[in-house]
Structures are given as C-alpha cells and as structure tokens.
Amino acid sequence: MQNISCNYNNIQNQYTYNVKIKGNYLNHNNPTFKGHAYYEFVREGFTRKTLPIQETAFFRQFSGLKFIREYAEKTFQDRDKIRILDGACSTGEESWSLAMLFDNFPKMVEITGFDLGKKAIAKAKKGVFHIYKIEPKNPSITFETLRNGEAYKDLYLAFKSVNELSTQQALCQKLFNTFFDKVPPQKEKMLFKQRISRFILEKFALNIETKSYRVKPEKADVCNFIQGDIRKLDELVKDGDVDIFLFRNALYHLMTESLSASRRLLKTEKEAEQILGNVFESIYRKLSKNGIFVLGNDETLQALDCELIQKVLSEKGFIPIFKDNKNFASVWQKTSSDLK
Numbered sequence: 001m002q003n004i005s006c007n008y009n010n011i012q013n014q015y016t017y018n019v020k021i022k023g024n025y026l027n028h029n030n031p032t033f034k035g036h037a038y039y040e041f042v043r044e045g046f047t048r049k050t051l052p053i054q055e056t057a058f059f060r061q062f063s064g065l066k067f068i069r070e071y072a073e074k075t076f077q078d079r080d081k082i083r084i085l086d087g088a089c090s091t092g093e094e095s096w097s098l099a100m101l102f103d104n105f106p107k108m109v110e111i112t113g114f115d116l117g118k119k120a121i122a123k124a125k126k127g128v129f130h131i132y133k134i135e136p137k138n139p140s141i142t143f144e145t146l147r148n149g150e151a152y153k154d155l156y157l158a159f160k161s162v163n164e165l166s167t168q169q170a171l172c173q174k175l176f177n178t179f180f181d182k183v184p185p186q187k188e189k190m191l192f193k194q195r196i197s198r199f200i201l202e203k204f205a206l207n208i209e210t211k212s213y214r215v216k217p218e219k220a221d222v223c224n225f226i227q228g229d230i231r232k233l234d235e236l237v238k239d240g241d242v243d244i245f246l247f248r249n250a251l252y253h254l255m256t257e258s259l260s261a262s263r264r265l266l267k268t269e270k271e272a273e274q275i276l277g278n279v280f281e282s283i284y285r286k287l288s289k290n291g292i293f294v295l296g297n298d299e300t301l302q303a304l305d306c307e308l309i310q311k312v313l314s315e316k317g318f319i320p321i322f323k324d325n326k327n328f329a330s331v332w333q334k335t336s337s338d339l340k
Contacts, residue, residue: 056090058129058154059097059172061248061297064330067322068244068294069101071331075290076243081108085242085286087230088250089113092124092223093154096215098246099222100175114228114236116253124225127215128186131158135207158182158211179222180213230254230279239285247283248296248330251309254279269305273312280316287334293318295330 059065072082082105086095095113102109115121133155156169157176165173202208228236230247231254255272267275283293293313299306306328310320313332320329 056093058093058157058176059100060094060153061324061330062168062172063324064248064294064297064322065097065101067331068098068246068292069105071292071321072102072107072244073105076107079107079243081110082243083241083288084109084111084244085237085246086111086113087115087228087245087247088253089115089120089124089225090117091120091129092127092225093129094246094248095124095223095225096129096179099219100172100179103175103178110224111222112224112226114226116227116229118227121225121227124223127220128183129180129213130186130188131155131211131213133159133209137205137207158213159209176213179216179219181216183212183214185210186212230283233282233286237286240288242286243288243291244294245283245287245291246294248294249299251276251295251299255305269308272305273308276309276312277316280313280318284316284318284334289334291334292321293332293334295328295332297325297328297330299328299330 076082082102084098084102086098089095092113095111099109099111102111113121113124115124131154154172156165157173160169160173162170162173198208226236254275255267280293287293295309299309310329313320317335318332319335320331321333322331323329
C-alpha cells in the first residue's frame with residue numbers, strides 16, 4: 001500500500017480523484033462516484049460535446065424547496081391545479097423531492113422535469129435511484145469535502161437511523177420511505193474506461209457502499225419527464241401555463257463557451273446578457289400570474305456574474321422574494337398580471 005495514494009480536489013466545482021499507483025496517476029472525474037451525478041455526450045450541430053449533469057441529490061438545498069411549497073399554499077389557493085416545470089432535472093432527484101414535499105397538498109400538483117440529456121431523462125423515467133456512502137480505505141486520507149458535497153448530503157436517507165437525524169432529516173426520510181422501496185443493488189451502466197477506473201478505486205482507494213431504491217408503483221405517475229432545451233421553451237409549454245419554474249444550479253450551461261463545465265470559459269458580458277435576456281423573457285411568458293422562477297443557491301459557486309443575472313431578471317419583470325444566500329436571491333416572482 002505504500003505506492004498507493006489518493007487525494008480529492010474541488011476545482012470550479014468539478015470533482016477529480018487522482019489515484020497514484022506505483023508512481024502513475026489515474027485521473028478520474030467519473031461522476032459515478034459523485035453520488036447522484038451523471039454525464040453524457042450530446043450534439044450541437046456537428047459538434048460532439050460533453051454535457052455534465054453535475055451534482056444532484058434528494059432534498060438538495062432544502063430551504064428553497066420548503067419556500068416553494070409554502071409560497072404555493074399561500075398564493076395559489078384559487079387554482080384547481082399547480083403546475084411545476086423543473087428544468088435541468090438531471091436524473092430526476094429534484095423533481096421527486098418536489099413531489100414528496102407536495103404530497104398531500106390540498107390542490108392537484110402536476111410536475112414535469114425536462115433535461116437536455118436523452119440518457120438522463122431515460123434514467124429519470126426508470127425511477128431507480130442509487131444512494132452512495134464512500135469512505136477512504138486509508139484512514140490517514142480525509143474525505144470530508146467529498147462526504148459533505150451536495151451529491152452526498154442525502155446519504156442519511158439510506159444510511160442513518162431516525163435517532164441520528166435532525167428534525168428536517170427525519171421528515172425527509174419519512175417522505176422518502178413513503179415514495180420509494182428498497183430494491184436489490186442495480187447494475188450501473190458504465191463505459192469500459194469508467195468500469196476500469198471504478199475497479200481500481202474500489203480495490204485500492206475507496207470503500208463504496210450503494211443502496212438502490214425504486215419509486216413505488218402507486219407513486220410512479222406523480223412526475224413526468226421529457227427531453228427539452230430551456231432555450232426552446234415554446235416546444236415544451238404554452239405561455240402562462242407554468243406556476244413554478246425551476247432551473248437550479250445550471251445557468252453555467254448558458255453563460256459559458258462550452259457545455260462542459262470542465263472547460264468553463266465565460267462568455268463576454270454582452271453575449272451572456274443577451275442569452276440570459278432571451279431565456280428569462282421566455283420563462284416570464286411561460287409563467288402564470290404570480291408565478292415564480294427558482295434558481296439554485298450554488299449559482300454563486302459556478303464562476304458566474306450573479307450581479308448580471310439579477311440585473312437581467314429585474315429588467316425582464318421579476319422581483320426577488322426569497323434569498324437563502326446573502327449575495328443572491330434564488331426565487332423571483334413574475335410581477336405583471338397580464339397572463340393567467
């Protein structure tokens with residue numbers, strides 16, 4: 001074991017494991033080891049690009065989700081149905097978190113998740129999820145950053161007993177058990193290179209424990225998943241037809257030169273402002289009266305110009321109504337009542 005070492009780096013929110021075996025480094029940024037995370041290749045025209053669907057987790061950034069539920073209960077009392085559109089939904093954990101929090105809501109709730117990744121949507125539709133617990137084999141290696149990362153913050157759902165949980169965690173675990181059944185570990189699809197990397201990591205560096213869960217049959221129709229692009233919302237939904245629109249922690253896809261966050265080159269301010277303006281204007285049209293647009297707390301960690309984001313949102317008719325980060329408002333309300 002003297003020739004084997006492992007370290008963990010967080011660079012621009014991209015997680016990289018460097019496993020050193022007999023002096024040779026295996027650089028590994030396979031999201032298989034990031035909890036609920038995934039990537040796939042997509043095409044824009046004739047160009048093949050990596051689309052990272054970075055960290056996601058059940059009940060991620062809970063305070064924002066809790067606010068959404070409370071806002072809907074107060075604001076949409078006169079409606080027969082609440083319509084939620086969850087953009088950049090990845091493999092579905094966030095959409096299902098919303099479904100769990102809106103369980104037993106006094107109104108009918110319709111939740112649709114969309115994502116640019118075809119394979120991500122296929123995974124979301126399958127309704128099978130894996131929760132990971134990862135520990136280093138060598139006790140001298142600290143993985144606090146890894147264990148505290150967003151993708152691992154929901155491991156308590158599967159790996160902790162009720163008496164170890166906070167009040168909030170106990171509520172989330174209860175909701176999770178209402179919606180999901182534990183199933184035998186499911187085989188994960190990986191490329192050959194990914195499978196080799198995982199084998200090496202598990203053999204020499206990490207203990208990886210996985211528990212798998214499937215959506216209960218009686219809950220399977222609560223969420224709907226479709227492939228879609230936030231830049232082409234007219235193909236997905238009619239104007240004024242959405243009450244709550246989420247696009248959390250994914251704005252970097254719009255504001256960088258590459259779809260891949262591993263090559264995160266910011267567009268010029270003029271370019272970014274135009275792109276954001278077009279997208280926010282489109283979202284504004286899709287929202288109903290008093291509808292809300294929800295961003296993520298981590299937009300500030302994505303090397304983005306959050307002042308520009310908030311400026312463009314204000315110009316397009318939104319006002320901030322919830323701030324979980326002192327420098328960034330994550331929930332914005334449509335101000336005009338022209339659409340119902």
